[in-house]
Amino acid sequence: MTQQYDLDDRLRQSARKLREWNWLAAISTRRAEAVVILRDEARFLIQLGLQHPTEARRIGRLIVAYRRLIEALDRMTQPEGADVA
Template sequence: MPADFDLDKRLRKSARMLRAWNWMAVISTRRAEAVHILREEAKWLIQLGLEHPRHARRIGRLIVAYRRLIEAIELRMQQQEAA
């Protein structure tokens, strides 16, 4: 991580991104792309949690929220394909 890396600022950005994608997932027609972006962010958060174990609980909550959103989008994709 860069010397000027601000963990709190980056976690707030990740939470904002999650809220934005939560809304965008409803109206998006490119859901596979959304899933890819969300997975990349979740992977990054996992790595961040390993590097900052003191913040593991906060980071873990974000990871779980990302996973739930990914699962919801994938379910919508399956329902759309079945229709």
């Protein structure tokens, strides 16, 4: 029971971090640093999903949301006119 509670708490913390960075992305001048932080959290969530396969769907949704935010930040940091591969 404690492990499930800890998992729920950790997923709530990760969702809160995602919401905070989603808001901060618009005003941040250090987007490259934000991308590093978000990638670390996404990697952590991947490992968490492997440890808790019963919660894979819930964790997967968070991972996808992190990926979308990372991609948006990457687009914001690219200079205008840069070719996108």
